[in-house]
Amino acid sequence: MPHDVSGAQGLTTRFVVLEGEEVRVTSYLVGVRYSARVDNIDPGGIIGRGRGATREEAETLALDDAELRLALSHSRQALGAASRALRGDRPDED
Amino acid sequence: MGSYAYPQTLVDTDWVHDHREDPDVRVVEVDVDTFAFEEGHIPGAIGWDWASQLCDTRLRDILSKAGFEALMGASGITPQTTVVLYGDNNNWFAAWAFWQMKIYGHEDVRLMNGGRTKWLAEGRELTFEEADIAPTTYVAKDADMSLRDYQGALAKKVDAGSLHLVDVRSVAEFTGELLAPPGLPETCQRGGHIPGAANVPWGEVCAPDGTFKSRDELAALYAARGVTGDKPITAYCRIGERSSHTWFALKYLLGYEDVRNYDGSWTEWGNLVAAPIERP
Numbered sequence: 001m002p003h004d005v006s007g008a009q010g011l012t013t014r015f016v017v018l019e020g021e022e023v024r025v026t027s028y029l030v031g032v033r034y035s036a037r038v039d040n041i042d043p044g045g046i047i048g049r050g051r052g053a054t055r056e057e058a059e060t061l062a063l064d065d066a067e068l069r070l071a072l073s074h075s076r077q078a079l080g081a082a083s084r085a086l087r088g089d090r091p092d093e094d
Numbered sequence: 095m096g097s098y099a100y101p102q103t104l105v106d107t108d109w110v111h112d113h114r115e116d117p118d119v120r121v122v123e124v125d126v127d128t129f130a131f132e133e134g135h136i137p138g139a140i141g142w143d144w145a146s147q148l149c150d151t152r153l154r155d156i157l158s159k160a161g162f163e164a165l166m167g168a169s170g171i172t173p174q175t176t177v178v179l180y181g182d183n184n185n186w187f188a189a190w191a192f193w194q195m196k197i198y199g200h201e202d203v204r205l206m207n208g209g210r211t212k213w214l215a216e217g218r219e220l221t222f223e224e225a226d227i228a229p230t231t232y233v234a235k236d237a238d239m240s241l242r243d244y245q246g247a248l249a250k251k252v253d254a255g256s257l258h259l260v261d262v263r264s265v266a267e268f269t270g271e272l273l274a275p276p277g278l279p280e281t282c283q284r285g286g287h288i289p290g291a292a293n294v295p296w297g298e299v300c301a302p303d304g305t306f307k308s309r310d311e312l313a314a315l316y317a318a319r320g321v322t323g324d325k326p327i328t329a330y331c332r333i334g335e336r337s338s339h340t341w342f343a344l345k346y347l348l349g350y351e352d353v354r355n356y357d358g359s360w361t362e363w364g365n366l367v368a369a370p371i372e373r374p
Contacts (some may be wrong), residue, residue, distance in 0.1 A: 007217035008134070021276045030134035030220050037130070037182070040276045043264045043336060044184050044297060047277030049129050069277035076280050077273075 006031060010055070015041075018063060019070035023047070025063065027055050034058035038066035097309045099349025103192075103342075104306065105204045107213055110178055114138045119176045120169060123210065124148070124191045126335075130182040130210060134220030139180075140169055140227060144187040144335070148194060156242075156357070159234050162198045166232035173201065173232065180206035180213070184296070184304060189338035193355055197242065199235025205342065208304040215303070241341075243328045243356040245363060251326070252289055252370075258321045260329045261291040262340045263360065267332065268293040270373040273364075274332060281332070282364030286373035288330065292319040296336040299343045312348055323350035330356040330363075 008028040015024055018038075027036035036058035038048035047069045050061025098104060113119045114137055121139040123131045131141030142148060147165055150157060157165065171177060177200065181188035188205060195203045206213070214220075251257045266272040270285025287293070298315055301307055307315070321327060327344055329337040334357030345353040363369055 007219050008214040009217070011214055011217075023276075028214060031222065033133075035130075035133040040278070042266075042297075043275050043295065045275050045278055046126075046183050051133065066277060073274070073277055073280070080273075080280075 012055075016063070018067050019074060021070055023066055023070075025059055027059050027062075029055070036062035038062045098306075098347040099309070100346040102202075103204050103346040104207050105178060106207050106305075107216055107218060110136065110180070110206050110213075111218060113176075113178075116176075118174070119178060120171050121178045121180070121206075122169065122188075122191070124179055124181040124188040125183055125210075126187055132222075134222055136180070136213065137219055137221045137223070138225050140225050142169075142191060144190060148187075148191055156194050156197065159198065159237060162194070163232045163234050166200075166234070167230050168227070170227040170230055171200075171232060172230050173199075173234075175202070177203045178206055179203065180209045182210045183335075184211070184300070184339065185209035186296070186335040186339050189342045190335045190357075193241065193338045193341060197237050197239070199238060207306060211304050240352070241345075241354055243330075243354040243358075245356075245358050245366070245369075248288075248328060248356055249369070251328070255290065256325065258325050258327045259288055259291040260316075260319075260321055260327060260337075260340060260344075261287045261293050262296040262329055262331045262336050263287075263293070264295055265293060267360070270371075278332075281361045284364055284371065286364070286371040287360075288363055289370050289372045291330075291372075292321055294319050294321065294340070296331070296339050299340060306343060306347055309347060312343055316344070316348070323348070326352040326354070328354045328356050330359040332360045333357070334359045 011028040013026045023038050024041050025038050034052050034055045036050045037046050039046045048062040048066030050058045052058035121136050123135050123139050124142045126144050128141045128143045179188040179191050261268050268287050273280040273285050329340040331337040337355050341355040344350050
């Protein structure tokens with residue numbers, strides 16, 4: 001990587017819906033490389049990151065990362081609900 | 095920062111810019127990993143990886159005294175160094191590092207207000223260069239565990255109603271609707287919260303730019319939820335990082351004397367057999 005010192009350029013933030021959840025995508029350029037991160041807004045934890053030669057490439061990687069994590073979250077929730085249903089638990093009991 | 099109880103523990107981005115080459119100052123970017131650090135960091139800063147450098151993952155504990163001393167030494171830090179911590183993820187993991195440095199008695203440790211996000215938003219300089227570090231021999235103080243809560247002691251205080259308990263997770267986690275924030279691992283068996291806890295999500299202590307609200311605003315925020323400095327306070331979240339951020343605000347910005355971080359948090363309490371919980 002280049003060792004030039006520069007500021008982040010072109011910092012942008014946008015909101016998209018991913019796997020049914022609103023997430024925030026932030027990306028910027030440092031040197032010759034774009035960086036992107038996706039956070040879950042509430043509470044704001046970062047769930048996806050990506051880097052690339054273009055903003056689109058970095059954001060796509062970060063969104064793919066976040067989409068996988070969200071899908072896993074939802075799969076675990078669905079599995080838990082199904083397990084409780086099989087046990088005959090009340091829906092509001094874990 | 096003047097109105098805070100301990101204003102010297104919080105510095106702004108201008109201060110860090112002005113002191114980034116000060117040999118008595120070590121700037122450290124702290125996050126759950128070093129991905130963001132590798133994307134460019136404050137010139138002269140070093141990076142700490144929370145998952146591999148600030149925790150004993152085998153014990154699920156903070157670093158041992160020897161482990162802490164080794165990290166400080168490798169980071170070129172002496173007990174006299176001014177350490178400035180900042181990070182991505184809203185400074186959560188930087189606040190964890192601050193908490194741990196205070197446990198081991200480091201005198202002058204500070205948070206950069208607004209963290210990495212604010213530094214980026216201001217277009218300030220970043221570098222990919224690694225800082226040239228001269229290792230030191232660091233001797234830590236004995237751990238001050240009055241800054242930390244353990245489940246057994248906490249359970250007794252909950253039973254006795256002798257503390258203010260602050261759950262800093264999101265409303266959905268507090269109510270048990272979610273076991274973990276979207277996209278993060280579910281690491282507990284049930285949803286809800288510790289009996290008697292007030293829900294003050296971590297982000298309520300911050301302005302939109304991620305900097306801390308004023309002392310008056312913070313005091314009003316917590317007082318409205320019944321949390322004042324008249325009793326000991328313990329903060330918790332899911333794994334103890336968001337609650338480190340709140341712990342910092344309560345102890346160093348508001349100046350409440352007896353404030354602890356329960357780093358076992360919901361991943362411990364929520365998994366315990368027979369531990370009482372509340373859920374709407």
